[in-house]
Amino acid sequence: MFGQVMSVVLSFLGISAFAKDKEGKSFMLSTQKEQLKNKYGDKFLTEFEKDLAEFEKSGKAAEEAVTDEVRAQLEADRDKNAKDLEEAREKIKALDATIVEKDAEIAKMAKEDTGDKGVVINGGAADMTKKFKPDMTLAHNMYLDAAFKGAAYSGNSTIETTELQKEFGKYVSSERIEIIKGLLGTTESTSYMSTVVTDKVEIRAQQAAIDSVLQQFVPKWTPKGKSKFTPLTIKNYKCKINVPITPSDIMEDILGYLYDENLKPEDMPVVKYILYQLIFPKLDEEREIALAVGEFKETSATQDGDAATAANDVLDGYVTQLRKFKKAGNTAITWLLDGVTLEDAKLIEQIDKAVDEVAPLYKRKTMFIHADPELVTKYSKAYRKVYPWLKNEDGEKIKVDFSRFTFAPLEGMRGTGVFFITPKENFKHLRSKDPQNTKVWMQGENYDVKIFAEWWEAVGFWLAEAIFAYLPPEEAEGSSASGGL
DSSP states (O other): OHHHHHHHHHHHHTOSSOEEOTTSOEEOOHHHHHHHHHHHOHHHHHHHHHHHHHHGGGTOOGGGGSOHHHHHHHHHHHHHHHHHHHHHHHHHHHHHHHHHHHHHHHHHHHTSOOOOOOOOOOSOOTTGGGSOOOOTTSHHHHHHHHHHTTOOOOSOOSOOHHHHHHHHHHHHHHSHHHHHHHHTOOOTTGGGSEEEEOOSSEEEOOOOOBOOOOOOOOSSOOOOOOBOOOBOEEEOEEEEEEEEEOHHHHHHHHHHHHHHHTOOGGGSOHHHHIIIIIIHHHHHHHHHHHHHHOOOOOOOOOSTTOOOOOGGGSSOOHHHHHHHHHHTTOOSSEETTTTOOOOGGGHHHHHHHHHHTSOHHHHTSOEEEEEOHHHHHHHHHHHHHHOTTOOOTTTTOOBOTTSSEEEEEOGGGTTSOOEEEEOGGGEEEEEOSOGGGSEEEEEEETTEEEEEEEEEEEEEESBGGGOEEEOOHHHHTTOOOOOOO
């Protein structure tokens, strides 16, 4: 190894041998040391001088370390390195040619209309939200991309509704399942219901509640366990949204959202913003109230442009259905505290009495007391007033003492004064069986776009005997009191 280093040093300094002192030992001139130091550094110079002195201890001259074998090895290494360098240069040249070719192909594709018609997703794919990519050659996407990067957009700033409609169709096609989930997202109240998937206009319970089976033995057939139940009809309702939007008016809002969420335009298309930031949040809010206190009313609209129905006119909510059952004199339902007005001073006692009125068969079940949030707040304050030393370890989960029932305040019931108890399997939420029946589309018109969506949805109860409900006396007498936000 020292022979190879020695050969390199001699070659670098341009000499065939070092100067010798009186004892015949090699030494380097100050200029030679400076050259090696500048080329290889202080450490190399120090180590080389140490190795040089060590080699000459045996009486050999330093130049003898450079043998014919060392020269042959160095020449072989030089040839190999030259060959490797030439091959590397050829590879770099080929890569440069490939890059030029791909750049030309990309430039050509950017000028062509994309033929992508979207990918239909049937659900279950973990990466289905990654299937859609916005067409960045469209005017609205180029405008957002330029603004997002802080560049000035020199093109036409007017949004072509035909382009937006085309992209909307692609997005709906590839993200259909996610959009349907957004339309029929779980609201506060539906999380307490069991879902029935059906395409029927109405459904009725087919199962029975057996009242008793145990009896004393006698060697005769004495049938017992007569099914006793009152099936309730749950009507399904067709719902829709018709939302007009002027895209040019919301471009700045979209850009602000991209900045806030740190998303690039290609990761957050305009159509996704319109659906998830403008439409779905308002829809969830209105669905929650309509599912509780909505009351279906036939629309009088007969032509385009007629007044739309109110959100609460779309379907019969579960509170509305309880009011109708009470008015119709349905005695299969247990009407808690019938005719009693709730009072703050007696609220704890009254709720305890209501819980006691639940049928024994259901008292052992863990159930929720679905209630007006204001009523739950009053109960909490009354309880704290009576038992100020007790701490609510469960936070907002307020359980009635000596029962398996916990309050579940539902925002859609606010202001109704109503509460009811029923098992989750008896509290139903209907939605369409076939997601393809849920339609979502867009139409362009001048500078505006119209968003359309249609689906089936309803709520209701399965068996009357499993409902234990309280209605304020004024409602029981047919008052038109209504709740909601």
